[in-house]
Amino acid sequence: MSFVEHKSSVTSSLDITNSPTNISHIMFVLVGCNRTWKYRRSYIEAWWRENITRGNIWLDEPPTEDLLPWPSTSPPFQVNEDITKLKVYPKLLNPVVVRIYRSILDTFRLGENKDVRWYVMADDDTLFFVDNLVEVLGKYDHSKYHYIGTNSESIKSNYDFSFEMGFGGAGYALSYALVEELVLKIDGCIERYPHMWVSDYLSSSCSADLGVDLTIEKGIHQIDLRGDISGLLSSHPKSPLLTLHHFDVVEPIFPSKDRSESINHLMKAAKFDQSRVLQQTICYHRQSNWTFSISWGYSAHVYESIFPRSILRRPLETFMPWVTGRPPLFMFNTRWPSSDPCEAPHVFFLENVDQSSEQGDRVVSVYTRKWARDMGACSLNGNHSADPISRVQVSSPAIERKEAGRIECCDVEYESGKEVASVKLRACMKGEMLP
Template identity: 75%
Template structure:
């Protein structure tokens, strides 16, 4: 007879079933109550989760974005120079520095000599860099001067005068800033997060030699307060990692990259790694607002018949009235003569005896040479080769003067910039377009609205008022009509 053990073994399983069901019911009730409390909190559905999320996944950067707009007082300039070149470069800085408004210092290698004292209030206050020979890594540094330059950021951060600073802007002493445009551009970014804003070189060879991801220090670059705050505790450690780096801007790029921060390029910042006549570049500036120009000692004066200092001060005249339009290119046409006018506001005006679309004239005339001679391609942008073809060669006019009112009137409806012929073109008229020579024109007047800053990146159109044979052409800038084609 088979044993009864199988039936006996099943009894505990049957008797435990009610207990198991009770356990499931109790667990379900607990989970339901837990869900109800979490999902129906009277104040915030997610409040109970926040502490746990914050502990496990902390924010990578501050998020307390200030509501007030960025202004000039929020920018700290870290300018670097040396006693040997200061007296020659001082006029460049004084052309844009606003006494009692701009903040920052010019960092020097040694204290000023007696011939440079008393220090003028029109220049940034000077400070002398720390002696970097105290660094353990000093004997291994390939270029100690560049380390001194980069550590100026650290030394500036340690100063007591850093209240309300949002941006640290680094540049050389031969860099020209356009402050209104700088403020507007930096205002687009959140200074409480990590930002590294600058530009690379115009020349492919320079970027190849150093880095395509480096913000060139001569052109100037901006570091957000949050990024500098993170950098200062690691700068000397970073220098020890890269004693072989030859330039300060490559060092800066490397140290920022090690924190996971890449360069953001702003096209209005200009290294000017060029030689000779850069008028072709300045006459076809990109739509971006002009922020800086560098290397004035390495190029020809940007206006004819002037020295470098005079030329810089001349450019600052229209800049004081309207930086938003400075160097912005506007194209318009006189179709009965088959002429194209290209205006680089506050700098130059060109007349072509043919109709050219903007897609062509936005490419700079290659009037300049690269920083280092090399095989093509040379530049980071497309260019047009100069030509002696009378249908392609422009009549060139340079800024003569600027008025902030209509001449002979007390109204302030327009800013008037006047451009006079730089030199005779010495070419015949373009025969294929009807022999309409622009030789009689000696002056061009451009009327622009005086209603405040032009919106960054917005293209303007214009109308030409000219009577054949007269020596002056008038051009009025205006908003483009819907679907207006610039050709």
């Protein structure tokens, strides 16, 4: 069957309907290889939903014996077409780039596109928050050309490749209308740009030649950083969390857990409420002059001073740059960690999350202290030490998804000297700022 015949036999996904976008409308195009899959499979299985999510993991060759039998908990595997048969192959600077990008064409040719509205590309070490992805893609019209992704956090990476490129490790989404046009032109575009050595740049260039520029969504994260990224995750933008990438090059995101355990721990919270994962909520305990910063499902910070949201939305620079060089290094503002007890937070990480009927059918997440702050109290604000607190307990609505793009407020209950501080999330009152 020729490509044209195959294309015409596929039911078009561009029939205009009034139905909201749902998970069945998304086709995941995940790209890996035999060498990496055995180490990264757990990342994908943490979010993949058997018999619900659609798509494939594309490999460079048939699975080796140690990868078989192929588990049903993983996406079905496919093997990319042999690109050595392409007439442009001898001119390619990096053939892997072409294999990755042509996974779009390989997926389309499977003929499984009925009702597909979006193709979502990503690497095999990318964590998706699918409910949030469905909500965000639902804002866009899949019958029009859309290319949705994000830049790198690293200025150097964007400079080296392109500030107009969606980084594929973080993941990017192509509307079905755009995919239908691209598959007719992919090989011609590859012949036009044989010198490109990054698949994301090739993808960006091919879309740009069709007049389609990148649309940025802040919840997509390349994580071109190194070391401890807890500062970044504790001050997430108010956009819904969509993806996290590069787990192999950063430290495990939870203390005393390895990378796979950390991912599964975060996904436990996500199963209760994806809309609030990493969403920063800030509130105050005036009696003690304390500020609480909650990154739901991940961490809680307690400051022995009153800080406005405009300050705490800047991540603590706990991480290192992707590559060394002269500042500025990052695409966002940061705060330096401080040894001043009035500025340094007491840090707590998620211990558990569950639903509580005792609190009016709310979700209760508990954050525990993993190490002592080892500083005195902030003398400027009355020496109200938060050292006695060992646990921060946060309750949130069980049946209400947080509205995308909106912040929430909260109230703190704490008796001096007690081990537990209780925080209740709620809708902000009109004009609510500092108390």
